[in-house]
Amino acid sequence: MRVLIVDDEPLARARLAALLGECEGVAVTGSVADGEAALAAIGELQPDLLLLDINMPGLDGAALAARLAGPGRPQVIFCTAYENHALTAFELGAVDYLLKPVRPERLREALQRARQRLAAAPAEPVGYLRGRLRGEQVRIALTEVVCLLAEEKYVVVHHAGGELLVEESLRQLEEAYPTQLVRLHRNCLVPAPRLLGLKTLADGRVLARLAGTGFSPEVSRRNLPALRKLLRTG
Template sequence: MKIIIVDDEPLARARLEALLGECEDAAVIASVSDGEAALATCMQAQPDLLLLDINMPGMDGTALAQRLARLPRPPQVVFCTAYEQFAPRAFELGVVDYLLKPVRLERLREALQRARLRIDAAPGAAPALTARSRDEERRIPLAEVIFLVADEKYVTVHHDHGEALIEDSLRQLEQAWPEHLLRVHRNCLVASARLLGIRTLDDGRSVVRLAGTEQTPEVSRRSLPAVRRHVRGDT
């Protein structure tokens, strides 16, 4: 993910760049001190994400975000500021996240995950999940996903070619692609297009049958009515 840092404070830019060095799939392509320079750089480099201060001389962060939204391919924006009072206006502008300084690594990673989901779900982009390891990054098209199971820190994606671990939460994935993913249990989502039916076991538990696998994820009582409606085609 190509990132531009925009902040009029050199120390703040240096801190963000150092934190991004500890994040996977985060390449800083520019670090600038004002909105005008950021806009010019965006026109040339077409970044995926801006980490943007709000209170800057000249064109401030909110004005820049408004200008960026009019670009043919607008980047995602995460505001990084010391002021809480700008948050309502920031989210009206559709930014990905709002980080308070000093920015913590954990919150920065959360913001990057949200940005990736937005980028993958953008119009014209083939829906896909991103699996990462120390040595590589791999995109898994949603069309190849069968089901996903959450287990402590990671989510396991079961797909047509095997399994992979991703860092996105089930909640984030469910919100990003409600038309593709259906919750069947608090720790499991299934691909809606793969759902063949529901089977009741001898012990009374319900499981789903899915195209592409012999595994049958369990359906919770809470999710069962919605899953039944989906099988009947009522959704």
């Protein structure tokens, strides 16, 4: 089970990493200090589980968990020094709620609950795009795709390893993967898990922040309400 630690206190992160190191079947994939960094890490590292603090500067743990709600997103165990957020945590679908200092036996119990929930979760089928690269037929998993841009007669698939040309239109791809791809504007689709947030420029234009890339495509006014709703509800 791949675990990402999210806590603004370096000593707390170090202690959790040490405790996880004593647990079988667990790999710490990363350790970050705030919610925004966690969003970027989730897109890149694809963890199964977050050990998540609640009170953090900027995007706090509760807001992050709300944004991550939905199928295919990592499970959450809250680790906090405060008792008064427990109800909120379970309303957000948290696996467990651990009080600091986290006791090893409670952490193991929570990890076991997370394993059971992950095992019971229906797996979303992996989608593949097929196209041509230097004259050869290849395919790329949607989980590797950064964005899809329409250019003349083709759609260019930008992914971690480069680019791929596909013959399907953006509309055909959107209809084939309605829950996995979201539209930013008439010439651009992105995988939903890549969407981290929106940035409004001084001239009123809105750009999308995507995990795993510095590229920030523009969002059309027509698609802006749907994207804001997606970010609020996960």
